[in-house]
Amino acid sequence: MRTSALILLATLALAACGEPASSARTTQTKDGATVGVEVTDAWCRATPNGARTGACYATFRAVGADDRLVAVATSSAATAEVHDMEERDGMMRMSAMPEGLPLPEGRDVTLAPGATHIMLTGLTSPLRAGEQVPMVMTFASGRTLELLLPVRMGAGR
Ligand SMILES: [Cu+2]
Numbered sequence: 001m002r003t004s005a006l007i008l009l010a011t012l013a014l015a016a017c018g019e020p021a022s023s024a025r026t027t028q029t030k031d032g033a034t035v036g037v038e039v040t041d042a043w044c045r046a047t048p049n050g051a052r053t054g055a056c057y058a059t060f061r062a063v064g065a066d067d068r069l070v071a072v073a074t075s076s077a078a079t080a081e082v083h084d085m086e087e088r089d090g091m092m093r094m095s096a097m098p099e100g101l102p103l104p105e106g107r108d109v110t111l112a113p114g115a116t117h118i119m120l121t122g123l124t125s126p127l128r129a130g131e132q133v134p135m136v137m138t139f140a141s142g143r144t145l146e147l148l149l150p151v152r153m154g155a156g157r
Pocket residue numbers: 083094095117118119
């Protein structure tokens with residue numbers, strides 16, 4: 001128990017320094033009003049050898065107006081989509097969100113292990129800690145964001 005807690009702390013400390021562009025924003029100020037989407041703490045979880053699927057996470061905040069994450073794309077996998085998790089019959093199941101991920105204005109929407117996530121299917125190669133996953137996020141407003149998501153060992157589930 002104690003050892004794993006120490007390893008976890010070390011992993012978090014490592015992840016905290018020298019991160020690539022895991023944050024980005026589309027916000028623009030026009031006539032004194034700021035509108036757009038901010039993405040912070042974007043990352044992908046390292047996968048074991050042979051894994052064909054992976055998951056990425058981030059925190060979104062729509063500024064000035066509601067928005068919606070409608071598409072994600074990456075060259076690291078055949079497909080990328082936003083998945084929701086829900087418990088049904090005592091089992092956690094995930095499902096695509098055909099309408100996209102709603103981003104209410106001014107509220108943090110956090111994707112995290114065990115909850116809503118960006119699912120990568122058909123990985124071109126395993127995601128190794130220290131690598132980066134390029135990703136383009138498209139929002140209903142027509143704005144897009146390009147990010148480089150650092151790959152980290154995942155804590156928790
Ligand atoms: Cu999924």
